[in-house]
Amino acid sequence: MTVSSLSDFSQLSARAIRDGIVSGEFSAAEIASAAYSRIDALEPDIHAFNELTPQLAEEAAARIDAKVAAGELLPPLAGVPAAFKDNMNLVGTHTTCSSRILKNYQSVYDCSAVRRLLDAGALPIGKCNMDEFAFGSSTENSAFGPTRNPWDLDRVPGGSSGGSAAAVAAGMVTVSLGSDTGGSIRQPGALTGTVAMKPTYGRVSRYGIVAFASSLDQIGPFTRSVEDAAMVLNAIAGHDDMDATSVREAVPDFTVGLGDGVKGLRVGVVRDMVDLEGCAPEVRAATESALATLATLGAEVGEIDLPMSQHGLAAYYIIGPAEASSNLARFDGIRYGYRAPDAADVLDLYMRSRAEGFGAESIRRIMLGTHALSSGYYDAYYGTAQKTRTLITREFAAAFERFDVLITPTAPTVAFKIGEKAEDPLSMYLSDVYTIPLNLAGLPGISVPCAKSATTGLPIGVQIIGNHFDESTMLRVASALEAALALDMTPPLTGI
């Protein structure tokens, strides 16, 4: 095959790209230019990127092609076009977090996960749009304008890693990295019909990703197949001595056993989550149907309630903003970032630089988090949330005594219209009701497409939850479901 056809390129898996380069079917440089051609065509409508990095991509491609010419062994993701959420540092790029306060900020060091993906041979195509500082579930809270869902340009791609999701969904890149604090990978994954994974907390180094909530953040991939997700995780997982919360757990080859099927696996559906008020009937139906498929494949499907997880959203909206308010203190106009002009003194400089530099949602969360930690309120808010977190973690631990994986919807609805929830922070927060408990408990979760809406044709995802450090079993279930459903998740891209 050739790569002259854009649609061909957009269908290729990571493995197919590497194999094609190895066999000489095409070069890494051709892959890079195919990616940029597709971006040229689609980006004006979708706006998945804050920055494109053709020079970095060309250099990386040239290194791969030189290895081919020299007959050297290629790394596992050789020539695979990759994009990174714009909260990940990469030398030679800006890292803006889609915020006015970091608009001109240039990275002076590399995020470890990004570095590992590039060391595995991936081509850095660009930096993706996001909700400012990852605060949001729609990628509308970007200082540089919203990203649109490739399935319907009037709709959001989800968020906060909406740019990373849209870039993969639209076939502009093969893989991308996002960050997930309360669902910011999985929810946009569901809304764009991509495979989207949050690994176990501590599995992937957080060094170099601009922190939102340090105890919840985790980097993970968007891909168009479960196998690609496993390959990306292979590249980025493992201990990093630059991150004190990164674990030393052994890292298996996550592609091993993907095809082993689900026979005999104990699959628990979280009944009270599926039945949650606010979960769209079509999402509920899609989840039930995915379960039925797994049962057909030989899984032992059972039911469980996780009543403590109902409090997850509340705990999250204290812990997340509290940590964020602290993590975002450093954006003060002293060493980098936006500085308000003509400050009378340092206090004035702080007050105006931050008020002018941060967007509305960032200010809301900083205020909420500062209040929750302030004198006299700590116990009622932060302390209570951390104890609730204990109960949620225990509840999951008990559930994993009975089940190998748990199943919930990923998001309560399909992609919503741009602007639909913009004025109502609470309804926006509810988008993450299924994903948040995992961050609190540190568990891995993956969203895989399980249906398309009968009315809108929009993708619906199902969330598979694994036990701590058992991404392998989770990926195996995801892979079985993917194979059995055999859905075509190519967005129609009508109107482009």
Added chain:
Amino acid sequence: MSISEADVRHVALLARLALSDEQIVRLQAELNSILGHIEHMQALDLEGVEPTSHSIPLRNATRPDVVRPGLSRELALLNAPEAENGAFVIPRIVGAEEGA
């Protein structure tokens, strides 16, 4: 527990945000709405429950006392809004001198 306008102003100062009166009023309403939705959590019986800072039971994560290369001064100052003689420039400081 609802948050008063004075609370909002106090928090804004703590967070170093120069907010307009309009913003203060809107934030008061929004914060109260959000805090109202977490009251069910505060009603939980959490007697004797230990708080969890991290869900992963890691302990004693340290690094060996080894020097690693840092940044050149050019890179350190690359993003500085204002620099002079290799240092970051800030306007005058009014108020208390803090210490470690």
Added chain:
Amino acid sequence: MAKDRLTEVLERYEAVIGLEIHTELTSLNSKMFCGCPVAFGGEPNTRVCPVCLGLPGALPVPNEAAVEATVLAGLSVECAIAPYSQFHRKQYFYPDMPKDYQISQYDLPFCGFGHVDIEVDGDGVAERIDLDAAVSANLLERDSDGYVTRIGVTRIHLEEDTGKMVHVGGSEGRISGADHSLVDFNRAGTPLMELVSEPDIRTPEEARRFAQKLRSIFLALGISDCSMEEGSMRVDGNVSVRPRGQVELGTKSEIKNMNSFKTLHDALAYEIVRQADEIDAGGRIVQETRHYDVGAKRTSALRSKEEAHDYRYFPEPDMVPFEFTPEWIEGIRARLPELPDARRDRFVRDFGLPKGDARTLAADASFADFFEEAVALTGPSLAKPLVNWALGDFSAYLNAEGISLGESRVTSAMLAELVELIGDGTISGKQGKVVFVEMTTSGDAPGAIVALRGMKQVSDSDAIEAAVDRVMAASPAEVANYRAGKTTLIGWFVGQVMREMKGQGNPGLVNEVLARKLDA
């Protein structure tokens, strides 16, 4: 400050003092949470990285050696080591603090519940007015020289130091009046150990002794150079006064910028008198932070904003807790060196040194090591003259040159050799002084200097007799006067003989021969 003014005030008021002592762990290679080197000075912003500059995305990883050093310090002052501890974030905005929060410890510090016993002797004893009443349970011992009192150590925790600012356009580099400031983050992230004492200190002298004692302990542990001048040891004091007999504590003020032991004493003395005067005049003390002006010898209030501090401490989410097992703690304890008190006692016991000399020597571990190296060469019989040299001319030389032991031209072996040359009569003590000066400039060994200069002391009695005879023959009038009873002339004769012998005559022998011949 006149001493009697302080004692006069202390007769009526009791001072209650607690100290906070910040010590940079300067002997570590790298900073608290990153791999940048720990060093003093240098061009601004040349020892920085993403972590200590607080760049977006950078994460702190604690330095293992800093944790160990802090636990070692805790054990050295009898602290309990917490089985479970962690770092917290202390949040406030300040331009020298890159992340706008300081990683510190809050309710779960590494060490707590310790104590240090301090000896007060000499002039400082007079400050302790209530000594005879012995009201303090902490008073352990007293004798004619002074007393020993116990100061509680509330806690020792670990944190990161801030950067440094240079204030431009104001006077003397102070903040007030400055036009703008320059920030250098070289120091940011230096491991900083904070020790908080109980308010067990009653006099400025006790405060000074306490700080000096901690310095001597930390030097012995080898964890810091404890330089108050360079700021690697910084002492803040909380001080209040209350009328004698009153149980309720007075309102305290916090004194900063005491950058020498003398300043520490003087600033606290000033503040005690100031507070007493304020109360005497019917005023009241406000809780505030005050800055000591070394030039003006007074404290003054720092301008402070109305905003009350709310540090919003919470557990550092970029780090995980510490759990120390008893085995691990015992492993650290096994590293404890001989501490200054034990070393002092050994010096007294083994070398017969006066207690004061022994304490001075033991207070500076590397100085004590220097002494021990020398005494190993000379043997204990020369320990006393060795100490006199070490604390006398040798210390004076280091101070005058402003150099450390490591930079000294005079090694312990050289000093030992000098003391031996004097001890065995090869040269006189007076010649020794000349030789010592030569050692400090040339770096030559004393034996070589003596040989080169032909400085050997003449103990040959024939030569001395001959010289005495020559002097007596040349001075018949003086001989007559002497013999007529003006025996004070003996000194003049010694001088003449020594000049005749070019200063090399053994003074003891010269005296002896002169006396014999003149009295004959």
